Amino acid sequence: MQCGLVVYNWIERRLGLAKPIVEAAKHPIPASSASWWYVFGSAATVLLGLQVVTGILLGLVYVPSAGEAWNSLQFLNHHVTLGWFLRALHGWGSNFMIAIVLIHMAQVFLFGAYKFPRELTWIIGVCLLLLTLGMAFTGQVLRFDQDAYWGLGIGASIMSRVPLLGAPLVHALLGGPIIAGATLSRFFTLHVFVIPGLLLFSAGLHVWMVLRLGINEWPMPGRLVRKSTYEREYDEQVRMDGIPFVPGAAWKDAVFAAAIILTVVACAFFFGPFGPSGQPDPTIIQTAPKPDFAFLWIYAVLAFLPPALETPFLLIVPVIIIGSLLLLPLVAGEGEKHWSRRPVAVLMVAVIAVTLGVFTRLGTYTPWSPIMNAWTSDPVPPQYLAGRTPLERQGSLVLQEKQCRNCHSLGGVGGQRGPALDSIASRMTEDQIIRQVLQGGGNMPSYGNALNPAETTALVHFLLSLHGQGLQPAVDASRRLIPSSDSGTTQGQH
Amino acid sequence: MNTANAEAGQTENPKQSVNSRRALLFKLSVLLNGVVGAVLAVPIGGYILGSAFKKGSSYDSWVALGAIDEFPEGETRLVDYRNPVTAPWDGQTGSAACWVRRISGDRFQVFAINCAHLGCPVRWFSQSKLFLCPCHGGAYYADGSRASGPPPRGLFEYRHKISGGQLMISAGEMPTLATEACATDPQRIGHPSCHS
Numbered sequence: 075m076q077c078g079l080v081v082y083n084w085i086e087r088r089l090g091l092a093k094p095i096v097e098a099a100k101h102p103i104p105a106s107s108a109s110w111w112y113v114f115g116s117a118a119t120v121l122l123g124l125q126v127v128t129g130i131l132l133g134l135v136y137v138p139s140a141g142e143a144w145n146s147l148q149f150l151n152h153h154v155t156l157g158w159f160l161r162a163l164h165g166w167g168s169n170f171m172i173a174i175v176l177i178h179m180a181q182v183f184l185f186g187a188y189k190f191p192r193e194l195t196w197i198i199g200v201c202l203l204l205l206t207l208g209m210a211f212t213g214q215v216l217r218f219d220q221d222a223y224w225g226l227g228i229g230a231s232i233m234s235r236v237p238l239l240g241a242p243l244v245h246a247l248l249g250g251p252i253i254a255g256a257t258l259s260r261f262f263t264l265h266v267f268v269i270p271g272l273l274l275f276s277a278g279l280h281v282w283m284v285l286r287l288g289i290n291e292w293p294m295p296g297r298l299v300r301k302s303t304y305e306r307e308y309d310e311q312v313r314m315d316g317i318p319f320v321p322g323a324a325w326k327d328a329v330f331a332a333a334i335i336l337t338v339v340a341c342a343f344f345f346g347p348f349g350p351s352g353q354p355d356p357t358i359i360q361t362a363p364k365p366d367f368a369f370l371w372i373y374a375v376l377a378f379l380p381p382a383l384e385t386p387f388l389l390i391v392p393v394i395i396i397g398s399l400l401l402l403p404l405v406a407g408e409g410e411k412h413w414s415r416r417p418v419a420v421l422m423v424a425v426i427a428v429t430l431g432v433f434t435r436l437g438t439y440t441p442w443s444p445i446m447n448a449w450t451s452d453p454v455p456p457q458y459l460a461g462r463t464p465l466e467r468q469g470s471l472v473l474q475e476k477q478c479r480n481c482h483s484l485g486g487v488g489g490q491r492g493p494a495l496d497s498i499a500s501r502m503t504e505d506q507i508i509r510q511v512l513q514g515g516g517n518m519p520s521y522g523n524a525l526n527p528a529e530t531t532a533l534v535h536f537l538l539s540l541h542g543q544g545l546q547p548a549v550d551a552s553r554r555l556i557p558s559s560d561s562g563t564t565q566g567q568h
Numbered sequence: 569m570n571t572a573n574a575e576a577g578q579t580e581n582p583k584q585s586v587n588s589r590r591a592l593l594f595k596l597s598v599l600l601n602g603v604v605g606a607v608l609a610v611p612i613g614g615y616i617l618g619s620a621f622k623k624g625s626s627y628d629s630w631v632a633l634g635a636i637d638e639f640p641e642g643e644t645r646l647v648d649y650r651n652p653v654t655a656p657w658d659g660q661t662g663s664a665a666c667w668v669r670r671i672s673g674d675r676f677q678v679f680a681i682n683c684a685h686l687g688c689p690v691r692w693f694s695q696s697k698l699f700l701c702p703c704h705g706g707a708y709y710a711d712g713s714r715a716s717g718p719p720p721r722g723l724f725e726y727r728h729k730i731s732g733g734q735l736m737i738s739a740g741e742m743p744t745l746a747t748e749a750c751a752t753d754p755q756r757i758g759h760p761s762c763h764s
Binding site: 141224379384385478491 | 617619620621622627646648651653654655656657658659660661662663664665681682685686687688689690691693695696697698700702703704705707709710715716717718719720740741742744745746747
């Protein structure tokens, strides 16, 4: 014991770090800030630590070579003791870190903590969010599988839309003309050296500023932030009811951080690591690439943009989003902090959260994508064949054979790109169906070249037999105006 | 502050002149390091941006896809080839694939598998005569023209020639909207099959 104290004193006399650390730990904070709402920032920092440690441990085995990366991940999963568990911890830690960083951001926004004098803390926080997402994307690339390969293809295709600089940007991203060894090497460098360096440095600045400026006080409705008076008021409040950060608030941070880490451990243990999926071989085209969870919403948005809007949207919207996040504290640095007096702020958080949620949900089942094997794997439901004429049954074969099911569902099974066909004849007349099949339109290709007249006739007759339970077939209202003597000749002209 | 300056101006003590010399020397040393930094930055910048500003056309060269007899007329087939420029550690990523359509006789079309929307691999369905993309549902007709979905144009098409009974394409670069194979050849710009 005595010996330990001597050693400690010997080091401390030379190092001199213990005193400032103890002072920082004991610095007074407003009693109201010792809240469970204030635990997300420290949890994000602890998760960053977990990512650094597990990342270094994965680096012991991972091979950053396009030819070997996928094999080394399989080796980690199956041949290295607990390698699968370390991969799972790193993968789940990444998902949780993004979630906690977003919650932290929403909390800081709703509590008005970005206002004077903490504007720069927010701005660096926005950079931390972007760096965290950068880690998630580059990490997904390092899991060098099919999704990573085609995800890089998507990244390059987005870059190629930049006017004038498109080609140099594509080559800079890929490190050469194709997605290959050079691409993986540069994403390895980004993921392991560049972004973590920036991330740790920025996180250090972020924490330093929280210590220097004091943690945000619990906002009170009607207590406005003014640059001329805020610091004096804050100091006064801390003097009046301040408590030391350790242990006053720190125990809640510690408990929450422990709970989060335990949750990550549990997810890793029960759900296991992410991938790798198929090998990164561009000659294997039987794949439906998808990005990781954090980027599914972008993947979904890209399905809905009209071609003419896509490039402007891709180039302008990110600049607007990031720009407004960075400018927010400079524009709204003073005034009301409490959420109950900031309805627009609350509405914005709600709308953004719902939007991200909806697009992420859509991204999980991609209703806009054809189901490539529906035409061979999903049979026509038997009730749609019962009581049909031979011509109609022949039409159902045409429907399967021509891959209509890849985009259209029957009985709830099949693609969702186009409308379900279960009651198509109650919405479209014979003429409309023929026109739609042969000429396409409204996001459907034309099948005039892929169908001969006999196939078209059979297919249309089958579709006309699908008018749903108890529904009347669609009729052409204009037909009633034509004298009955003419109607025979009109129909005969098809 | 003002009084201190005034006194210094009057007395001109030797320590003050030494200090101003040190300040000048410090400024010069900062300048020197700025120059050294610039000298270092040029090669480092060149190293980082080297791949970005290499001429796109220099990546392409002629690749043989096989004897033309291997491609039945009226059919579209997937063909693998090795990218002309690869590193030994590229592994499978050094390979590539393309769709070869033999219209008739010597008339061919060779499409990139990369969707013009976001580069995902399109699949050919001979029954419905469509290329379909698994990512966002882009669809193309047999001749590569856009049929529906989010792609802004038709499929990328490689330049091809027949040499000694072999079908050859000019390839070497992942085709994107900015790096399509046709655009680098002045003779092919505006050619209908380039869709440019």
